[in-house]
Amino acid sequence: MAEEHKHGYYTGDIHNQFVEEHHVPGIKKTIWKTFWILLGVTIFEVAIAFAPLNKELLQWIFVVLTIVKSAYIVGIFMHLFHEQFTFKYTILLPFILIVYLIFIALAEGVYLFDIAK
Amino acid sequence: MTASKPKSAWGGGVSPFNVSWGKMFMWFFLVSDAFTFSSLIIAYGAMRHRFTDIWPLPGDVFTHFPFIHGHVPLAYVGLMTFILIMSSVTMVLAVEAGHRRHNKGVVTWLFWTIVGGFMFLGSQAWEWYHFIKGSEEGAYILADGRFARTDDLEPGKLFIWKDHQKTIIEGTEAAQLKASAVKNIKGANLVENEYGNTPLFGNFFFFITGFHGFHVFSGVVINIIILINVLNGVYLRRGHYEQVEKAGLYWHFVDLVWVFVFTFFYLV
Numbered sequence: 472m473a474e475e476h477k478h479g480y481y482t483g484d485i486h487n488q489f490v491e492e493h494h495v496p497g498i499k500k501t502i503w504k505t506f507w508i509l510l511g512v513t514i515f516e517v518a519i520a521f522a523p524l525n526k527e528l529l530q531w532i533f534v535v536l537t538i539v540k541s542a543y544i545v546g547i548f549m550h551l552f553h554e555q556f557t558f559k560y561t562i563l564l565p566f567i568l569i570v571y572l573i574f575i576a577l578a579e580g581v582y583l584f585d586i587a588k
Numbered sequence: 589m590t591a592s593k594p595k596s597a598w599g600g601g602v603s604p605f606n607v608s609w610g611k612m613f614m615w616f617f618l619v620s621d622a623f624t625f626s627s628l629i630i631a632y633g634a635m636r637h638r639f640t641d642i643w644p645l646p647g648d649v650f651t652h653f654p655f656i657h658g659h660v661p662l663a664y665v666g667l668m669t670f671i672l673i674m675s676s677v678t679m680v681l682a683v684e685a686g687h688r689r690h691n692k693g694v695v696t697w698l699f700w701t702i703v704g705g706f707m708f709l710g711s712q713a714w715e716w717y718h719f720i721k722g723s724e725e726g727a728y729i730l731a732d733g734r735f736a737r738t739d740d741l742e743p744g745k746l747f748i749w750k751d752h753q754k755t756i757i758e759g760t761e762a763a764q765l766k767a768s769a770v771k772n773i774k775g776a777n778l779v780e781n782e783y784g785n786t787p788l789f790g791n792f793f794f795f796i797t798g799f800h801g802f803h804v805f806s807g808v809v810i811n812i813i814i815l816i817n818v819l820n821g822v823y824l825r826r827g828h829y830e831q832v833e834k835a836g837l838y839w840h841f842v843d844l845v846w847v848f849v850f851t852f853f854y855l856v
Contacts, residue, residue, distance in 0.1 A: 478687070478689070478827075478828065479828065480608055480827075480828040480830050481608070482603045482606070482607065482608045482609060483608050483609045483610065484603050484608075484609045486601065486602055486603045488602060488603045488606065490606055490607065490608060492687055492828065494684075494687040494688065498684055499681070499684060502677060502680050502681060502684065503677070505677075506673065506674075506677045509673045510670060510673060513666060513669050513670065513673070513850075514666070516851070516855055517662050517663065517666040517855075520647060520661075520662055520855055521647065521661070530856050533851050533855050533856055534851070534856075536851075537847060537848060537851040537852075540847050541844055541847055541848070544676065544840055544843060544844045544847065545840075545844065547680075548676055548677075548679075548680045548836075548840045548843075549836075549837055549840045549841070549844075554605075554607065555604075555605055555606050555607075557604060557605060558605040558606070558607060558612075558615075561605070562615055562619055565619060565623075566622075568623075569622075569623070569626045569630075572626065572627070572630055573630055573633070576630045576631070576633065576634040577630075577633055577634055577637055579634055580633065580634035580635060580636070580637030580638045581637045581638075583637075583638045584637055584638050584639070584640055584641075587638075
């Protein structure tokens with residue numbers, strides 16, 4: 472069997488499919504590049520936290536940079552970018568509900584503040 | 589065991605996701621855990637908007653740094669973020685060594701990951717200590733109901749925050765207001781804190797960072813168990829280091845949550 476020479480493991484479910492581990496030779500370089508990006512973004516965030524910028528603009532910058540950082544962690548470190556298309560979207564799509572929850576909960580908070588005045 | 593790759597993943601006879609059940613359920617667990625953390629942080633956001641006029645600014649609360657006398661806002665949490673990102677890198681290098689069947693490499697990188705985890709936990713203990721202990725003088729609830737903070741580096745002054753505007757009162761007026769104050773609050777607990785006139789700030793701090801810290805602790809325990817297995821050559825005999833990958837997914841998730849806590853609790 473060809474699988475004997477390949478590295479990998481079996482899925483362990485009813486089909487017990489063989490999953491080959493794809494070892495990418497340049498992966499170490501990618502890992503360290505990701506590290507420097509994450510570190511750079513974090514230092515940048517702390518540096519601009521007290522910059523004389525519009526508060527709302529600053530908050531949006533932080534939100535965008537946080538999403539960038541999490542994309543690197545989930546995509547590269549947790550390897551999700553290289554998983555199968557169906558699996559990727561099974562993991563990611565439920566978070567649309569979180570976006571909706573942010574919308575309704577923050578709207579509720581603003582409303583409670585307004586009626587308490 | 590399929591010899592050739594089938595056309596459709598959904599035609600039956602194959603595992604549609606092409607991942608092991610263990611990895612798949614680790615991912616599904618992480619999705620549900622992410623929902624829990626999202627709910628906590630969103631609850632924080634909602635309450636912050638509800639009490640937007642009296643909510644303390646994090647840059648005004650987390651100003652301590654070891655061995656430095658003075659205010660260094662956010663530097664310490666920045667350092668904690670660096671420690672956690674670094675331990676995420678060592679974890680992914682452990683996984684990489686596992687792909688090469690390099691048992692010694694896995695041991696080394698897993699060891700440094702555990703060290704990073706303990707460093708983060710120690711940092712969090714330090715952070716909690718200073719948050720609970722508070723400043724020398726604390727905050728006052730004045731006779732007219734206003735909430736006034738003090739600053740150990742600028743004794744004799746009172747700082748009153750209202751609608752994101754800081755009013756500074758000093759001299760005899762400050763001394764009189766202190767003398768007639770209803771209450772002096774020092775540090776923080778679940779009922780009151782000296783950082784803002786709402787217990788919710790302290791409650792969310794303890795709950796969110798505490799829940800995250802407990803995840804880090806669990807991650808360190810899991811990593812230690814995995815390290816013992818690696819040392820005993822369990823995965824070398826098994827032929828693959830998938831277990832290290834699964835522990836790695838959990839560990840990266842803990843780092844991921846901290847990225848969000850860092851932004852929404854400390855920066856914004």
